[in-house]
Amino acid sequence: MHLAAFVTAGPGRPGGWRHPGSVPGWLDADYYQNIARTLEHGRFDLAFFPDILSVPNRFGGSTDSQLRYGALGSLRMDPLPIIASMAAATRHLGLAATVSTTYAQPFNLARTFATLDHLTSGRVAWNIVTSFQESEARNFDLDEQFDRATRYERADEFLQVTGKLWDSWDDDALVLDPDEPLFAEPAKVHRIDHQGRFFSVQGPLNVPRPPQGYPVLIQAGASAKGKDFAARWSDVIFCSHASKESAQAFYTEIKERAAKYGRDPESVKILPSITPVVGPTSARAKELAEEMFELVPPIGGLYTLAYHLDVDLSTFPLDERLPEVEVAGVEGHYNEVREITEREGLTLRQLGKQYGGRYEGGFIGTAAEVADGLQEWFEDGAADGFTLQAPHQPGGFETFAREVVPQLQRRGILRTEYTGATLRENLGLSRPGHGEWAERAGVRL
Template identity: 85%
Template sequence: MSKKMRLAAFVTAGPGRPGGWRYPGSVPGWLDASYYHNIARTLEDGRFDLAFFPDILSVPDRFGGSTDSQLRYGALGSLRVDPLPVMASMAAVTRHLGIAATVSTSYAQPFSVARTFASLDHLTAGRSAWNIVTSFQESEARNFNLDAQFDRSTRYERADEFLQVAAKLWDSWEDDALVLDEQAPLFADPDRVHRIDHQGQYFTVRGPLNVPRPPQGYPVLIQAGASSKGKDFAAHWSDVIFCSHASKESAQSFYTEIKERAATFGRDPDRIKILPSITPIVAPTAARAKELAAEIFELVPPLGGLSTLAYHLDVDLSTFPLDERLPEVEVPGVEGHYHEVREITERDGLTLRQLGKQYGGRTEGDFIGTAAEVADGLQEWFTDGAADGFTLQVPYQPGGFETFTRQVVPELQKRGLFRTEYEGVTLRENLGLDRPARGEWTTRAGGAA
């Protein structure tokens, strides 16, 4: 089989699942560089395409308007180290692994973000990726001079213009602008470095950037859009799409829809890699894997899971009775997570309390079993048009990455589904993506907003 699976690892620079940090195999090293270095080496040994860091700009308080449950249970976002310096640090001890950091377009300026990623792309020799988010928590807005966040439509309009400006800045140095002729002298050719003179609705930026064009042209762009606007944005801009599905069927339908949207925007659907999230639990026997899943599940405090879900949905779940089913609600947050949660609630008849535990300990796609069984499941999604590869989540860090790398990766390699050596130098090369030519942004800009 020649078509290869892509593998990303979802790494949290802080506790991930609210039960994970309680597991004996978990190491609470999120504040230490060596923690990330170890994970980076493990992933590179496993020939992963990239490490993917989510982010959030506040301690969430969407459950009861308080940060208490988030902090008490170590739920998502209770502690979150800035992923950008983590990327630079991990890159210093690896040579091939791509590294993606999440940065919001709602609370940053395009000159700064374009410059940081251009710098990171040079410093990593073309291994940087940007997971673009627009942020959707009131608590984030309140850390940035606002009483309330921008509405969704404003966020996506701003994001679209943000990306246009960033692409113009990455293009502001022609690829051969840096001459370094000591004799002439000619350091950089002024005729090949251009102002961008952007004047838009949200941003006015003159340029040029003070960093030459990135090795990858643009960093790899990642998006996780589940809303209709989000899907358009993702189909327009993304090289990689991160998503979350409770079943192969819903993953297939998302996969088909995104590839079709991309085609209508004039993009080659093969140039967008869709990597659904999985959380496998692997053990020497199927029985031991089930036991392990139960042990980890047991460690999830229901309120820790619920406060994470409240954050994801952007709905204050503390206002609903804990021992009844969650009614249908309006979800301003991540629609994909809501669809997943509804599917699980209906299927298993869960009360809100049970849902909290389930959500906090969730293992999407039910990849629980031996390495061969997990590989079977991944192979099925991959060959049945549900995924171009996967984003590996683990119930606890860093052990979950080690187990998958030592046990599942060799199984995938044996079946010819996954690389045994890195194919290229840059992340784009390893992902099988072209280096965007200067000016390619013009074919992507607008329309998505």
């Protein structure tokens, strides 16, 4: 079983920052380094940082409640310097940062992640997003966002260029022979001369090929286009499900799509999001979950949902059910809330509170009971592991590492020691050979 931690560089879950177990140290390096040490002690594969490039204003065109309630994106630090600081405090933990292909350039991204991969001895991952909010577009000199098809076409070419840049140095190009003298073998460093619809890049990169070949790639596509993109490029897929059954269906579909692109399905690790609540007894765990749920303002949860769906939910009656809507945002979240709405008959107001305080996976109980549930999903073909969202930071991570991790280790389904030298090795992934992505890039979506 593989474990990732979904760490927010700011308040994450609506209301979570109000809990006594939440320490608001989002502006301090020590805060993230302490979380990193906790996760490494718990033998997590990686810490994974999401990102948002604006203060969302999708609910009623205003940022007021987002800021007032500390909802999604009200404060969000740049994840790249944060993972660099966490690397200095750890030796084994993988470190993943989110960067958008819509608002970055391939050369800068390839150079940054190659540098970080060298500095961490091969522990870096890139969470690929295409971004979908108009408020983000307006922070980057655009009047409106690209449509979904264009975003994915740009992302596809972005990955092709990035791969070419990481491959622009042969693995043995850096010689460092002072007697010859020969610093790098010129014949083994190549221009890429890429000319495409979105990018024109000469190359070569001015950083040698990363220790992992390519940093680990994470993606969360849930639309048909997103699933194909993830199955083609991703090493790790982050997803969210309202039931084990929907997780199993997604798991099977992604593995089949990966095989369609000529990939070994086992080379794509699917890690659904979970938000466990652990207590000394089942009753106390349920009480803790209810206490945290009461801290969630319904409007704060609706702000988060409006952002995820990219739908202005302020236009719908709060005391009626969410109608069917055309989602420009994350289809996976829409499928999740639609399943919950139909199952529980929630009004939009109730859905907002439930969404803001949801405990993904429904893992609420003692450490043994939570471990039982995780083992069931893992063994029943719903997951290769999990992405842990703490109900509050950093306490949620500390409780899971202290209470649940030993349960999983005693069952023989979680490592007791790191055995790999790189993140790829700890995930059970092979190092991509030089030029491997060129073959994958030849398969058009």
